[in-house]
Amino acid sequence: MDNNKELIKQYPFLRVKNTYAAGTWTSCWLDDLEPGWRTAFGEDLVKELDKAIKEDGCEDTFEFLQIKEKYASLRLYATGYGDKTKEVLAKYEELSKYICGHCGQVATRITRGWVYPFCDKCARKIGQPTVPIEEFYETTYEDILDEIDHIKINYRYDDYWKPIK
Numbered sequence: 001m002d003n004n005k006e007l008i009k010q011y012p013f014l015r016v017k018n019t020y021a022a023g024t025w026t027s028c029w030l031d032d033l034e035p036g037w038r039t040a041f042g043e044d045l046v047k048e049l050d051k052a053i054k055e056d057g058c059e060d061t062f063e064f065l066q067i068k069e070k071y072a073s074l075r076l077y078a079t080g081y082g083d084k085t086k087e088v089l090a091k092y093e094e095l096s097k098y099i100c101g102h103c104g105q106v107a108t109r110i111t112r113g114w115v116y117p118f119c120d121k122c123a124r125k126i127g128q129p130t131v132p133i134e135e136f137y138e139t140t141y142e143d144i145l146d147e148i149d150h151i152k153i154n155y156r157y158d159d160y161w162k163p164i165k
């Protein structure tokens with residue numbers, strides 16, 4: 001799954017369309033994913049997205065606009081999609097909160113100031129002040145591990161984004 005050309009051939013929605021320079025037709029949206037997140041769930045994200053885009057029938061309209069990290073989680077900005085695709089995008093944004101963005105292990109620390117999820121090892125390498133992830137999310141570490149399993153197995157958009165009453 002590391003070869004952009006192969007990836008784009010199999011999953012056309014990964015091709016970055018708004019690039020001009022020679023050779024960049026192989027620019028792949030996955031390159032904008034933090035390396036740890038790509039390692040941890042890049043392949044699952046692409047496979048589930050592919051299935052959802054087909055189920056939604058939005059192969060001709062779906063397009064990524066931007067992929068980035070913001071406030072310690074992944075943001076997948078896209079357009080032209082339906083409900084099934086929305087679920088997949090939101091699922092992986094949610095999951096990313098608990099995964100080290102540098103190596104893909106379960107995160108244990110969040111940096112202060114510029115917030116970003118790290119495992120112990122990567123946090124030490126970065127050398128910035130951090131807080132334990134359970135403190136940042138005001139929960140227990142056990143609950144974070146449960147939450148990761150829950151998101152992977154049983155994510156439902158409506159459970160996370162409740163309409164304001």
Ligand SMILES: [Zn+2]
Nearest residue numbers: 100103119122
């Ligand atoms: Zn790490």
